[in-house]
Amino acid sequence: MARAVTQQRKIINTAAAWGVGLLIFFPILWTILTSFKTEAQAISDPPVFLAFDWTLENYSVVMERSDYMRFLWNSVIIAGGSTLLGIIVAVPAAWSMAFVPSKRTKDILLWMLSTKMLPAVGVLYPIYLLFINLGLLDTRTGLVIVLMLMNLPIIVWMLYTYFKEIPGEILEAARMDGAALKEEILYVLTPMAVPGIASTVLLNFILAWNEAFWTLNLTAAKAAPLTAFIASYSSPEGLFYAKLSAASTMAIAPILILGWFSQKQLVSGLTFGAVK
Amino acid sequence: MGQIQLNQVSKSFGNVQVIPPLDLTIEDGEFCVFVGPSGCGKSTLLRLIAGLEDVTSGHIAIDGQDSTDTPPAKRGLAMVFQSYALYPHMSVRKNIAFPMRMANIDETEQNRRIEAAAKALNLTDYLDRRPGQLSGGQRQRVAIGRAIVREPAAFLFDEPLSNLDAALRVGMRLEISELHERLQTTMIYVTHDQVEAMTMADKIVVLRAGFIEQVGSPLELYHKPQNVFVAGFIGSPKMNLIEGEEAQKLGAHTIGIRPEHTDVSMTEGTWKGRVGVAEHLGSDTFIHVHDTGLADMITVRITGDISVRHGDTIYLSPQLDQLHKFDAQGLRIE
Numbered sequence: 001m002a003r004a005v006t007q008q009r010k011i012i013n014t015a016a017a018w019g020v021g022l023l024i025f026f027p028i029l030w031t032i033l034t035s036f037k038t039e040a041q042a043i044s045d046p047p048v049f050l051a052f053d054w055t056l057e058n059y060s061v062v063m064e065r066s067d068y069m070r071f072l073w074n075s076v077i078i079a080g081g082s083t084l085l086g087i088i089v090a091v092p093a094a095w096s097m098a099f100v101p102s103k104r105t106k107d108i109l110l111w112m113l114s115t116k117m118l119p120a121v122g123v124l125y126p127i128y129l130l131f132i133n134l135g136l137l138d139t140r141t142g143l144v145i146v147l148m149l150m151n152l153p154i155i156v157w158m159l160y161t162y163f164k165e166i167p168g169e170i171l172e173a174a175r176m177d178g179a180a181l182k183e184e185i186l187y188v189l190t191p192m193a194v195p196g197i198a199s200t201v202l203l204n205f206i207l208a209w210n211e212a213f214w215t216l217n218l219t220a221a222k223a224a225p226l227t228a229f230i231a232s233y234s235s236p237e238g239l240f241y242a243k244l245s246a247a248s249t250m251a252i253a254p255i256l257i258l259g260w261f262s263q264k265q266l267v268s269g270l271t272f273g274a275v276k
Numbered sequence: 277m278g279q280i281q282l283n284q285v286s287k288s289f290g291n292v293q294v295i296p297p298l299d300l301t302i303e304d305g306e307f308c309v310f311v312g313p314s315g316c317g318k319s320t321l322l323r324l325i326a327g328l329e330d331v332t333s334g335h336i337a338i339d340g341q342d343s344t345d346t347p348p349a350k351r352g353l354a355m356v357f358q359s360y361a362l363y364p365h366m367s368v369r370k371n372i373a374f375p376m377r378m379a380n381i382d383e384t385e386q387n388r389r390i391e392a393a394a395k396a397l398n399l400t401d402y403l404d405r406r407p408g409q410l411s412g413g414q415r416q417r418v419a420i421g422r423a424i425v426r427e428p429a430a431f432l433f434d435e436p437l438s439n440l441d442a443a444l445r446v447g448m449r450l451e452i453s454e455l456h457e458r459l460q461t462t463m464i465y466v467t468h469d470q471v472e473a474m475t476m477a478d479k480i481v482v483l484r485a486g487f488i489e490q491v492g493s494p495l496e497l498y499h500k501p502q503n504v505f506v507a508g509f510i511g512s513p514k515m516n517l518i519e520g521e522e523a524q525k526l527g528a529h530t531i532g533i534r535p536e537h538t539d540v541s542m543t544e545g546t547w548k549g550r551v552g553v554a555e556h557l558g559s560d561t562f563i564h565v566h567d568t569g570l571a572d573m574i575t576v577r578i579t580g581d582i583s584v585r586h587g588d589t590i591y592l593s594p595q596l597d598q599l600h601k602f603d604a605q606g607l608r609i610e
Contacts, residue, residue: 172328173361175348176432177422178378187374191365 028252035059035245042241058246066229068250075225075254077140078215079208082147083201086155089148091197094159095185099168109160112153120150120213131218138220146218147208155204162196163189195265202262209255226251278339278429278462279304280325285334287320287486294320295486297334302430302464302479307456309465311473312483312509318466319434321483325464326432327351338429349378354423355432358439360415362407368394368418369403375426386425393421397451413444420455430462437472449476470510474498482506504606507532513562513577515600518570528601528609535562535577537598542584545591549574551584565590 022029033049034042041052062068097105127146128137136142166189174188190197212227219228230251233244259266280302287295295317302308310318323329325336327348335344343351354375362371369390376386394400397417407415416436423431433452437445453476456463467473473480474494482489482497482505490502494510501507507515515532523531539545540563549568554561561582565574576592584590601609 167359167361169357169359169361170363172348173355173357173422174363174374175328176326176353176355177375177426178349179374180349183378188363192363194365 028256031245031248034242035249037242037245039240039242042245058242059250062233062243062246062250066232066247068229071224071226071229071251072254074140074223075209075227075251078143078147078223078225079205081140081144082151082208083155083204085144085148086152086204087159087197087201090152090155090159090200091185091190093156094163095189097156097160098163098166099171109157112156116153124217128217137218138223140223143215143218143223143225146214147211150211150214151204151207154207155200158200158203159193159196162193162200165196166192198262199266202258202266206255206259279337280430280462280464281337281340282321282325283335283337285321285324285336286332287317287324287329288332293332293486295324298486298488300481300488300491302462304462305460307453307463307465307476307478308481309467309473309477309479310481310483311467311470312489314468315485316483317486318468318483320486322432322434322464322466326353326355352426352429353432354426354428354430355434356416356419356423356436358435360407360412360419360439362415362418362422364407367404367406368399368410368421371407371418372403372421372425375422379426389425390421393424396424396455397421412440413448416440416448417451420452424455424459428461430464433463433465435466435468437467438469452476471512474510480510482509500608501532501600502608504530504532504602507600507602513575516571516574518574520570522570523601526599526601529604530602530606532600532602533594533598535575537595538574538576539593539595540576540578540582541591541593542588543591545593547574547592547594549590549592551586551588551590553586554582554584556581563590565592568592 035058036054036056037048037052038055038057041048097109131137131142134142136145170192171184171188174184179187209225210227212231215225215227216231219225230244230247233240233247282298282300284297284299285295286293286297310321312318320329324331327343327346331344335342337343338346338351338353363374366374372390372393373386376389381389390403391400394403397420399414399417399421402410402414402418407418410418416439419436436452437448440448449472452463452465456476465472465476477494479491480494480497481491484505489509490497490506492500497506497510501510501515504517508517511534513535515534516538517530517532519530523529547568547570549565552564552566552573554563558581559579561578561580561584563576563578563582563584565576566572568574574592603609
């Protein structure tokens with residue numbers, strides 16, 4: 001009897017998990033499906049799910065009309081650059097917080113996190129003015145810096161959590177073995193924290209890739225990444241759902257593929273230290 | 277060369293003074309053991325010498341050079357940790373090579389030293405493994421190998437054997453002693469195990485609550501404990517400490533007699549008692565005697581086997597020339 005109950009439970013749990021998963025994934029699935037429809041089918045009522053004339057026309061129009069590769073390249077540079085810069089800044093910061101904490105370390109961590117509670121629009125004006133004065137408007141450099149700063153609290157927090165799990169004695173052993181601080185971080189701490197650093201890099205890359213507020217507000221043409229590419233298909237020319245969907249699909253495809261291949265790494269990284 | 281001198285060294289954590297100012301000299305080539313109950317400050321003292329903790333006041337000199345503010349990397353000392361602290365992402369070979377890599381020693385010399393250390397420590401077959409694939413004893417040997425190749429001024433051991441099982445511990449104890457005989461390098465060894473201290477040390481430093489209770493050779497500590505604490509701490513089974521009338525008769529506040537310095541008879545003797553538990557080890561017998569009116573329990577040690585049963589009446593006679601006398605402050609009376 002007990003066996004039957006657990007079996008039943010298992011089925012219910014699995015079904016529920018699939019249900020929730022599909023619910024979350026549905027908008028993305030719908031976008032992908034719509035990208036293969038004609039504009040008329042895209043807005044047909046009742047909507048068609050699979051029984052439509054599959055077409056690649058939207059993709060060819062989108063490719064013709066805008067320079068996808070330029071947007072893609074900007075996205076790669078901005079997401080990659082801000083993540084790399086963030087890691088370079090955050091590793092020493094997280095090292096000091098994890099291994100030589102002061103009385104104020106916890107406060108600093110919370111304070112850093114609290115900056116994430118401020119709506120980004122609240123600082124748009126000062127940052128915009130700053131960008132004009134520094135000549136950073138519509139430059140990839142400017143966006144790399146802004147996105148790095150936006151994600152820095154998360155990077156530091158994640159690395160801090162991983163570093164806390166590394167026994168201090170190993171770093172002390174390195175010090176006794178003649179390693180200076182730089183060598184200790186480079187040869188001992190970083191290699192040991194590779195799984196943690198990898199999942200931090202992945203998550204931040206995804207966050208930076210999908211970031212829309214700053215990328216839309218601080219770029220025009222030159223530095224515009226894929227978020228701007230999607231946005232360019234929304235309002236001005238009236239609504240072209242199918243083309244918008246095609247653009248969206250093209251924008252999310254690279255990160256979706258990256259996420260798919262690194263999901264194991266991501267999950268283990270995000271739950272790291274949760275169960276000891 | 278590896279003489280280490282502590283001059284009025286003290287350490288406080290916040291308002292708590294864990295080590296009051298103390299002086300200590302560890303001579304070149306000496307095997308010095310810091311021993312004491314947990315929390316006595318012995319590990320902290322070692323970490324001060326290593327440079328892993330900063331001294332609150334005082335000076336530390338290594339080879340006559342003031343090293344108080346020298347970072348650990350520059351003190352020329354090697355340390356073996358209780359947790360081994362190996363680099364998990366490196367092979368055994370790379371672990372051992374690490375300090376030489378940091379010292380920019382050329383690769384041929386590195387390999388020569390690695391091979392020599394691996395041979396001496398029976399690690400040759402394991403050089404390409406990761407620490408995770410080794411047993412506890414092997415890991416500890418890697419940690420020792422990593423310390424040896426640096427050719428340090430002194431070795432620091434922080435309870436290196438406490439994670440090993442009893443049999444392995446005895447084996448590693450001998451290996452470390454032999455290593456010291458061979459290298460003749462200064463070694464400072466921290467342990468809470470007085471048997472380790474007695475068997476390995478040239479010099480023992482007994483610590484309690486940060487204070488040095490006594491410094492001396494193992495046999496000095498055994499034969500002439502300076503106070504009641506050292507008397508009770510050194511020796512196994514522990515010395516019997518007796519207060520009251522029996523002590524006053526001998527002009528002391530406390531008298532101490534080691535279990536092995538008490539004669540036993542079933543018919544007559546100085547003190548009468550009742551047998552509690554008798555532990556038969558074959559080579560020795562430990563008898564725990566109750567109801568003597570002297571202390572809760574008196575332990576005696578007899579060479580060989582003796583047939584006694586729980587509840588038997590037994591007579592004990594201390595060997596008077598082996599008796600230790602202490603005054604009301606707990607200090608030794610000669």
